[in-house]
Amino acid sequence: MTWRPDNRLALENDGSRVDVRDKVTGAARYTTDYYPEGLLWASYIRCPYGKAFLRSSKLEAARAAPGVVEVELEKQEGTYPGDRLGHICAESRQALEQGLAALALEFERDRPATDIEREKKPLETFDEDPSVQEKQADLERIFSEAAHTLERTYQTQVQTHSCLEPHNSLVDYRGDHATARQSTQATFSVRNELTEVLGLPPDKVEMHCEHVGGGFGSKFGLSPEGQLAGKLSKKHGRPVRVLMNREEEHLDNGLRPGSLQYMKLAIGPDGKLLGGRIHTWGSVGPVGGGGGTSNPSRYNFGIVAKTHQDVNLNSGFPRAMRAPGHPQGMFAVEMMMDELAEAAGMDPLEFRRLNETSDVRRAMLDVGAEQIGWHRRKPSGTWEGPLKRGFGIGVADWGNSPGEATITIHVYPNGNVEVLSGSQDIGTGFRTLLVDCVAHQLGIDRARVEAKVGVSTYPPGPGSGGSVTSRFVAPKALGAAEQARQDLRQRVAREWGVPADEVAAENGVFKHADRTMSWNEACKLIGQDRLTVTEKENGIFWKEQTGSEAVQFVEVEVDVETGIVRVKKVVALQNVGQAVNRKTVENQITGGVIQWISFALFEDRILNRQTGAMVNPNLEFYKIAGSRDIPEIVPIIWQSRPDAGVNSLGEPPVVPTPGAVGCAVANAIGVPVRRMPITPWRVLSALAERDGGAV
Amino acid sequence: MKQKQSRPGETGFSRRGFLKGVGGAVGAAAVVSRVLEAPGLARADEITREGIRRVPAEGLEITLHVNGEERPVTVRPDQTLLEVLREQLGLTGTKEICDRGACGGCTVLLDGRSINSCLMLAVDAAGHEVRTVEGLVQDGRLDPVQQAFVDSDACQCGYCIPGFVVRSRALLDEFPNATPQQIRDGLAGNICRCAAYARIFEAVQTAAAGGNG
Numbered sequence: 015m016t017w018r019p020d021n022r023l024a025l026e027n028d029g030s031r032v033d034v035r036d037k038v039t040g041a042a043r044y045t046t047d048y049y050p051e052g053l054l055w056a057s058y059i060r061c062p063y064g065k066a067f068l069r070s071s072k073l074e075a076a077r078a079a080p081g082v083v084e085v086e087l088e089k090q091e092g093t094y095p096g097d098r099l100g101h102i103c104a105e106s107r108q109a110l111e112q113g114l115a116a117l118a119l120e121f122e123r124d125r126p127a128t129d130i131e132r133e134k135k136p137l138e139t140f141d142e143d144p145s146v147q148e149k150q151a152d153l154e155r156i157f158s159e160a161a162h163t164l165e166r167t168y169q170t171q172v173q174t175h176s177c178l179e180p181h182n183s184l185v186d187y188r189g190d191h192a193t194a195r196q197s198t199q200a201t202f203s204v205r206n207e208l209t210e211v212l213g214l215p216p217d218k219v220e221m222h223c224e225h226v227g228g229g230f231g232s233k234f235g236l237s238p239e240g241q242l243a244g245k246l247s248k249k250h251g252r253p254v255r256v257l258m259n260r261e262e263e264h265l266d267n268g269l270r271p272g273s274l275q276y277m278k279l280a281i282g283p284d285g286k287l288l289g290g291r292i293h294t295w296g297s298v299g300p301v302g303g304g305g306g307t308s309n310p311s312r313y314n315f316g317i318v319a320k321t322h323q324d325v326n327l328n329s330g331f332p333r334a335m336r337a338p339g340h341p342q343g344m345f346a347v348e349m350m351m352d353e354l355a356e357a358a359g360m361d362p363l364e365f366r367r368l369n370e371t372s373d374v375r376r377a378m379l380d381v382g383a384e385q386i387g388w389h390r391r392k393p394s395g396t397w398e399g400p401l402k403r404g405f406g407i408g409v410a411d412w413g414n415s416p417g418e419a420t421i422t423i424h425v426y427p428n429g430n431v432e433v434l435s436g437s438q439d440i441g442t443g444f445r446t447l448l449v450d451c452v453a454h455q456l457g458i459d460r461a462r463v464e465a466k467v468g469v470s471t472y473p474p475g476p477g478s479g480g481s482v483t484s485r486f487v488a489p490k491a492l493g494a495a496e497q498a499r500q501d502l503r504q505r506v507a508r509e510w511g512v513p514a515d516e517v518a519a520e521n522g523v524f525k526h527a528d529r530t531m532s533w534n535e536a537c538k539l540i541g542q543d544r545l546t547v548t549e550k551e552n553g554i555f556w557k558e559q560t561g562s563e564a565v566q567f568v569e570v571e572v573d574v575e576t577g578i579v580r581v582k583k584v585v586a587l588q589n590v591g592q593a594v595n596r597k598t599v600e601n602q603i604t605g606g607v608i609q610w611i612s613f614a615l616f617e618d619r620i621l622n623r624q625t626g627a628m629v630n631p632n633l634e635f636y637k638i639a640g641s642r643d644i645p646e647i648v649p650i651i652w653q654s655r656p657d658a659g660v661n662s663l664g665e666p667p668v669v670p671t672p673g674a675v676g677c678a679v680a681n682a683i684g685v686p687v688r689r690m691p692i693t694p695w696r697v698l699s700a701l702a703e704r705d706g707g708a709v
Numbered sequence: 710m711k712q713k714q715s716r717p718g719e720t721g722f723s724r725r726g727f728l729k730g731v732g733g734a735v736g737a738a739a740v741v742s743r744v745l746e747a748p749g750l751a752r753a754d755e756i757t758r759e760g761i762r763r764v765p766a767e768g769l770e771i772t773l774h775v776n777g778e779e780r781p782v783t784v785r786p787d788q789t790l791l792e793v794l795r796e797q798l799g800l801t802g803t804k805e806i807c808d809r810g811a812c813g814g815c816t817v818l819l820d821g822r823s824i825n826s827c828l829m830l831a832v833d834a835a836g837h838e839v840r841t842v843e844g845l846v847q848d849g850r851l852d853p854v855q856q857a858f859v860d861s862d863a864c865q866c867g868y869c870i871p872g873f874v875v876r877s878r879a880l881l882d883e884f885p886n887a888t889p890q891q892i893r894d895g896l897a898g899n900i901c902r903c904a905a906y907a908r909i910f911e912a913v914q915t916a917a918a919g920g921n922g
Contacts (some may be wrong), residue, residue, distance in 0.1 A: 030862035037867030038858040038874050039851065040802015040842040047801035108787060178814065178868040178902045179805045227804075227868030228902050260807050441866025441903050448800040597862040601905055605865055608904035633900060641896040644906045 028185040031446040033439070035226070039547075042225045044179050045195040050186060050253045054083060055110045056246050057256060058238065059117065060266070061092020062624015064126025064328035068099060068119060076102065076117040081109025083250070085117065088493060092121070093300040094328050096265025098238060103246050103254070108519040126328035126626030130274055130297040133325050135251040137276055140293050140321040141697055149319040156288045156317060159279050160280030161369025161619060161641040163290070163358040168277070168346035169689040170672075172297065172619035173270040175335055176638060179227020180260070181267045183240040186253035191218040196240050199229040200477030201436050205470040207236035211244035219469035226440040231334035232268035234442070234477055241375035244494040244671050263630040270307040275346035281314070282344040285358050287369050289316030294343075297549065299331035308343035313351065313369045326603050328626045329619075334479060337665035341610055341672050342690075348408050348673025349686055362677065364387055374654045375409055378565035385585040385648060386567035395684015400575045403582075404682025405482070405567065408670025414564035414591070416552055417482055420473035421490040423452060425498050429534040431456065431463045433491060433521060437475030437483055438468040442664060443598030447484050448491050451660075452545070455495035457522040458533050470545040473548065488660035489555035489592065496555075497547045505539040506531050543578050557659035563589040563652070563664040566607065568674040569645075572682040574701060577694030579679055581611050584671070589652040591661030598653070599663060603649040606667035612639035618691050647704045764832050771835040775800070776844025784831040791815045791826035794832075794841060802842040802871045806900070813899030816872040816879075817841050823879035825898075829866045842871035845878060854878045862913035865903030873899050877913045887917045 036042035061068070068090040076085045087100035102117070104110040106532045127133045140146065156161055183196040185208065192212050198204045198221075205221035212219060217525040224231070236244070239256040247254040256291040258267060260396060279290035296305015303315040310318050332338075355365035363383055370376050382388075391405040424432040431450045445465040468471060476486045501518055507514035508523040509531075518525040524531040537545075567585040572578070586603050593599045616637040630636045679697065680686035687696050724798035764786035765847070773780045775798060782797050789871040794800040806814035808827050815826040845852035851859065854877045864870040873896065881887060887895065892913045901909065 030859055031864070031866070033862055034859050034862055035851070037864045037870050038842075038855045039846055040871045042798070042867055043801060044868060046805070047795070049796055049799075096888055107792075108785070176865070176901070176902055178804070178812070180806075226866060228866040228903075260809075441864075441868075491860075597908075601862055601865060601908055604907045605904040607898060609902070612904070632809065633807040634809070634812060638902065639904065640900060641893045641906060641910075644893070644904075644910070647907055 022137065031443045031598055032449050032460070032465060033102065033445050044227050044228065045182050045184055045197040045223065046179060046257065048184055048195055051663055052250050052252045054103055054105065054246065054250060054254045055099055055107050056242055056254050057114070057546065058098040058154040058242065059087065059100040059102055059111055059114065059119070060262070061091060061097040061099055062095055062627050063121060063123050064095055064128060064621065065124040066092045066121035067124070069122045070120045070420045072116060072118045076113045079109065079113040079116045081105040081111040082565065083125070085113060094330055095621070096262060096330055099265070101242055103250070106382060123625060126329055128623050128626055130272055130295055130325050133327060134274065134295045137293055140560070143321050146291070146321060147321040149317060152317045152346050153289070153291060153319060156157045156280050156290060159282065161283040162354065163278065163280040164350070164353055164357055165278040166350055166353060166688065168275045168349055170273045170342035170345055171617070171690055172272045172329070173335065173617050174264045174619055174636065175230045175232040175333070175614050176211055176263065176266055176633070176636065177228035177230060177232060179495050180258040180263050181233065181237060181239050182255065182257040183237070183243040184253060184255045185240065185243040185247040187212055187247040187251065188246070189251070192247070193220050193222070194240070194244070197226050197233060197478060199226065199231070199233040199438060200235065201438050201470050202474060203234060203477055204236050204240055206241060208244050211236070211241060213247050216617055219470070223438045223468040225296040226438055228288065229440045229478065230336045231338065231683045233480060234334070234479060238266070250275050253428070260633060261631040264619065264636060265628055266330055268328055268335065270335040270338070270342065271332040273305065273307050273342045275307060275309055275343070277309070277346060277350050279350060279354060281354055281358055285365055285368050287314060287354070289318050292318055292320045294322045296322065296324050297327050297329070300326055300560045302327050302331065304332040306339045307346070308340045308345050312347065312368070312411065329621060332578060336606070336609070336670050340669040341519065341613060342667070344408060344410065344669050345614070345668060345672040345690060347678055348670070349583050349676050349688060351681070352406070352677045352680060353686060362407060366409070372411065372561060372563055373473040373538045374561060374563045374589060374605045375411070375565055378563060378652060379407070381650070382565050382567045382587050385650070386569060386583065388567070394681045397682060400573055402572050402574060402682040404570050404572065404678040404680065406570070406677025406679070406681060408566045408568070408668030408672070408674030408676040408677070410564040410666045412481055412666040413660070414485055415558035416556060417476055418550070419475040419490050420548060420550040421448070421494045422473045422546065422548045423494040423498050425502070425537060425540065427537050427540045427544070429462060429537040431458070432466060433463060433494070434466045434472045435486065435487060436468070436470055436472035436476045438478060440478050442478065442483070442602060443595060444478070444483055444685055446598050447488060447594050450633040451488050451491040452495040455492050456499055457520055476663070480682070481664040481666070484594070484660050485662055488547045489552040492555040493551065493553045494547045494549035497549060501545055501547065502536045502539070505534050509539055543645045557592065557657055558655055559660050560591045560654050560658050562587050562591070562662040562666045563654070564670050568673045570673070570675065570678040570682055572679055572697060574683055574697070577697035579615055579692055579697060581643070581675060583646045583648070585648045585650065586667060587650045587652050588663070588667050589654050589661070590663045591655070591658035594660055600649040602663055603667045604647045607647050607671050608639055608644060610668045610671035611643065611645070611675060613690070614675040615691050615693070616641070715873045717907045762911070767834055769832060771832060773831070773834055773839060774837065775839045776841060781919060782831070786830065786832060788831045789827050790817070790829040790831045790834045790839070795833040800843055804868055804871060806869065812869070813876055814869050814872040816875045816899070818875060818879060821879070821882060823876050833842065842875050845874065852878060853919055854881065854913070857912040857916035857919065858909070859917065862904070863905055863908040864911040865905050869899060869901045873901065877916065881913070883916055887913070889914060892917070
């Protein structure tokens with residue numbers, strides 16, 4: 015196992031992302047930034063309450079409002095705040111707002127289900143489950159042999175994606191063809207679903223998403239915005255925009271479900287986990303599921319009987335959010351690990367080493383402990399004074415299976431290169447990955463390579479989910495570049511009249527004996543408009559995969575007089591196999607850490623228990639970590655294998671953070687706060703409860 | 710550049726008090742005198758006794774000074790500066806994210822000071838120098854702040870970045886040698902959901918140390 019701060023490709027490619035200039039000058043155009051002639055605006059008519067029946071509306075008044083094109087109500091009953099009851103379409107955004115106001119909706123409210131604790135089935139219900147029954151004898155044995163058994167329940171809140179570019183779609187149907195723009199993580203799935211709405215074949219619908227202002231899992235498929243824009247554009251023969259406002263973003267565009275996680279775990283006299291009983295509840299929408307958690311996972315838990323219930327609430331539906339199920343599951347797991355270590359009188363680091371399933375992570379634990387200064391950690395609750403320091407650990411990993419993608423490269427006689435993929439750059443640096451892979455394999459300057467992405471007429475590629483984009487696409491980009499390099503090498507060999515295998519092609523220069531030819535000269539040998547190469551196989555560029563292991567160490571300072579938690583430092587070790595570009599990799603690691611510090615400490619979707627309406631559907635009371643909340647973060651790009659493939663990065667760095675923050679807080683104040691977000695009030699409550707009082 | 714004290718009775722628009730509340734970025738007295746001198750605006754019959762000027766619902770032709778150019782536009786009284794910049798002038802670098810002053814995505818410079826353009830009516834911007842993220846580029850050369858953002862890879866999805874760039878420009882104009890703490894405090898009104906903060910801080914610090922253009 016070697017640890018180097020960077021690895022080969024990443025060291026070569028230390029450039030900034032290739033589209034950063036467009037992003038800092040405002041030249042990068044997102045879906046929201048197009049205002050075509052004849053644009054119509056449309057939006058959904060929504061139920062503001064959790065459970066309500068539409069009693070009256072002034073449909074004709076709304077239709078008569080200036081600039082309003084159509085208003086339709088399709089249903090009367092709303093089952094979550096933001097539920098879509100109908101739609102309105104108008105000549106301008108102002109007309110849209112005035113039409114909605116004129117509609118004067120009046121509802122009869124019913125009592126909504128808003129609270130997972132109140133709505134869930136009791137734990138005992140699930141003990142009857144066959145999966146529990148068949149382990150009953152084992153569990154009884156484990157609990158009787160255990161040196162320590164702990165029974166704990168942890169709770170995590172609902173987090174909304176809060177993409178800064180709202181969900182929005184712009185469809186322009188022109189009879190025999192259509193052009194669409196949508197802020198999406200999956201160019202091709204939007205195109206495909208749109209063909210059904212528009213009744214056009216795939217080759218007649220061109221989808222664009224050259225720049226996407228964040229997705230985090232919430233922008234897959236055509237989605238309500240694209241459904242409505244498509245339907246109305248076809249009906250009116252004009253371009254139609256559906257643009258969610260900030261409130262709609264929170265209400266009806268996905269969320270990370272909340273969770274309650276019960277754990278009863280036993281450890282033996284040696285400190286090894288023996289197993290136990292785990293049940294989790296996930297808070298989901300009014301129907302359907304999607305509230306699962308990754309608990310237990312990562313550590314060697316022994317024999318565990320696990321059951322789960324999705325609890326239907328009158329609230330918005332979950333959508334995949336950056337490592338769905340994982341950060342909340344690992345919050346409970348890490349907190350429990352620390353509580354068990356405490357019970358056994360063991361150092362949490364030692365306890366984790368003992369119960370770790372991965373040799374890679376065990377090595378990362380050693381390096382991380384040294385980097386954070388784990389020796390500075392004091393036993394929980396022993397720090398003097400009102401400002402208390404605490405340290406915590408979180409871990410993760412991610413799968414790295416192969417998948418399909420196609421890459422096309424054009425090499426022009428002037429030596430410039432284009433690399434094309436229809437997949438989208440949602441801010442991760444996908445363009446940059448393509449450019450750096452191709453430039454590396456051709457041995458030329460990255461400035462000579464341009465990436466064109468996010469258009470459905472470009473070669474097919476994956477949606478940006480499951481952290482697959484880089485891993486699916488990089489081998490094909492490298493392979494296509496290699497084919498182009500070999501093609502040019504043969505042209506040079508023909509030109510010189512020597513065997514191709516005697517011509518060296520390195521660093522963009524072709525050599526044979528004492529002859530050399532530059533990249534530009536070689537490209538002039540291309541005998542047609544351009545040299546085009548397409549690759550869809552992994553070939554030799556599918557290297558041995560890693561587990562995308564992640565380990566994070568967090569240091570916090572907690573003021574026990576105010577309850578305020580400040581994260582001071584995070585050491586984030588991340589195995590990505592072959593890192594392609596240092597800056598984008600580090601940026602994504604640190605960004606993930608901050609996003610999930612934000613989850614651990616601040617973010618909370620709050621529902622009014624009487625009405626079911628969301629109390630904080632905005633960016634001032636739905637608090638997201640900002641510039642004053644950012645700790646020192648040390649991203650460490652780990653290399654566990656010298657010749658690993660390009661592995662997952664998007665999701666694993668966000669998984670360990672909330673658990674590590676929670677453990678650090680517990681270490682600082684001497685009592686665990688078992689419910690996120692870890693707000694000042696919860697810190698003070700936990701302290702007061704320990705001291706036998708109440709806040 | 711800016712007159713800070715307001716003269717009671719002369720301050721003009723109905724959103725005057727509101728604007729003053731937005732961080733004192735706009736000298737209220739200056740607003741009035743400049744607006745009244747602005748072409749297409751000085752129609753005495755529309756000035757009430759209290760100095761509150763009416764703008765016809767169907768719109769008023771005004772001239773905005775944006776990025777060094779005079780741009781005639783017809784604006785309705787309910788249109789924000791943000792909407793007019795984006796929809797009428799094609800300056801889509803300025804982004805709408807929260808639409809209520811909580812995120813900084815729509816930050817532009819007004820007479821050199823940063824404001825949230827979603828909180829300013831377009832009619833109120835007449836007579837002022839507006840500069841957007843596009844206007845920080847001079848003769849194809851990036852502003853030193855923009856160059857520092859490029860060098861530090863200070864973005865991910867980039868949707869918030871124009872706001873951060875413009876706010877950072879204003880911050881460094883105010884504190885040319887900004888300390889790390891001043892940078893953090895000065896950017897507290899901007900949100901980056903991808904959380905590229907480490908890179909953003911580095912960029913602004915570099916721009917500060919680099920002589921600030």
